[in-house]
Amino acid sequence: MDAPxxxxxxxxxxxxxxxxxxxDLVRGEVLAVLAPGGAGKTALLRLVxxxxxxxAGRLLLAGRDLAPLSPPRRGLSLLDPLLPERRSVQEVAGAMLPAYDVPARDRPARIARALTALGLDGQEGKPVAQLGPAARCRLAFARALAPEQPVLLLDDPLVGLDPAPRRALGFELRRLFRRLDLSVLLATREGEEAMAxxxxxxxxxxxxxxxxxxxRLLYEEPATAFVAGLLGENNRLPGTVEWREETECAVRLDCGPVVEARVADAGGPGSRCIVAVRPERVAVAALPAEEMGEGALPAALRDTVFLGDHVRLLLELGEGGMLVSRRPPGSRNPVPGGPASVAWDPYAAFAYRALR
Structure with missing residues (x-):
């Protein structure tokens, strides 16, 4: 990795x-700090x-200690989502430039670059009060971008938008960050947003x-149950470790079956743990377990939900163990009351210490 x-x-x-x-944040990188509300991610951005x-501790930018420097002297720009209603788009976009000692002669060009980058060129004279939620979000980005500082700090930048425009603007920002080679420290509580x-x-x-x-590595090999829970959906099956080697173990699930899994941070034999496996890694067959093959477990289909691009199957494993599988539309799935079995690659399942 490059020097931070x-x-x-x-x-x-x-x-x-x-x-x-x-x-560490390297130049030209987008680094997301992911945590639920109240876990300190906003506090970290405020410290930076x-x-x-x-x-205690130190904050360094290009090797320089930031402690003695005031916010505008740090080489950082923090996005603020709050916008003054009665100001124009151009006035808001340039509002931070005096604090960063940007000469008056350079301000129009910086404002124009920022507004163009966010697709707001041509709306310079429009009052903020006339902007919709997505345009307001773009303007907040433009205001933070205009000082052209080495690092851009973003705290839940897309919060408040409906899911569809939030996702669309997120992908647009991804392209913008890479096109402008921005160095970004982003705080978010949304795992999908962090990955995108x-x-x-x-x-x-x-x-x-x-x-x-x-x-991808974080999603496929989460180090703890907490990390796995923040990044996508997981089946979480409680149990007790029966045997353990360096990288794999066997767990007797509370619902009855014994399964194998990779060791994440689970303890030794006799310790309580959680076996986590992603729904898309759970294979389902409308067959008895002995016909599905080695490692298959008998199950009972309890519900089916069609969600357009996939079908969610809710299955019962053993005595009361509930398991979700994601299947493509049109796949041959079990029917309620008919034979059913499930299986997954032990390499795709992780054994974590049980959270208190």
Whole structure:
């Protein structure tokens, strides 16, 4: 990896629950900090921006300690979603430039570049009050982009938008970040958004970075049950470890069957754990388990939900173990009361320590 542009070294803030954040952002990278509400991701961005001070640790930009620098002197721009209703689009887009000591002669060009990048050129004279939610979001981005600082800080930037425009604008921003080679530190509570926008995703768990990796690796090999739960849907089956080797184990599920899984952070024999497997990795057959093949388990179909691009099957495993499978439309699925069985590759299942 390249030398970090922005570095957090052991950053602590007790009031926000941050117990020691170590994180690097390299130049031209989009790094998402993913955590549920109240877990400290907004507090971390405020510390980086200089709006609050850490109890301990260091924040460095290109090797320079940020502690003595005021927010406009740090080389960072923080997106603020709040917009003044009575100002024009052009006035709002340039509102941060005086604080960054951008010369008056350079401001019109920077405003124009920012508005063009966000598709707002031609609307310079329109009052903010006349903008819809998506256009307001674009304008907030343009205002943060206009100072042209080395790092752009974004805190839940698409919050408040309906799902369809939120997804569309997210993909547009992804292209914009890469086209302009921006260095972005993004805080979000949405796993799908983090994976769509970021080159790497860092998950905060218990005030520390539990895992930081590219989206695909994080999704396919989550280090903890908490990480797995933030990134997509998971079946979570409680049980007890029967035997364990270095990388694999067998677990007797509370609902009865014994299954094999990869060891994530599960303990040794006798310890409680959770076996997690993604719904799309659960194969389903309208056959008895002995006919489906090795590793298949008998199941009973309890419900089927058609959702357009896939069908969700709710199956009961053993005594009360509930399991969801995602299947393509048109696939041959079991029928209620008929034979059914399920199976998955043990390499796609992970055994995690049981959360208290």
């Amino acid at each position: 542009l922005l570095r957090c070294e052991g950053v602590r803030r007790a009031a926000a629950g941050l117990r020691g954040i170590d994180l 921006a200089g709006l609050d001070r850490p109890d 926008l970021a080159d790497r995703v860092a998950v905060i768990e218990d005030g520390e970075i539990a895992q930081c990796a590219p989206p």
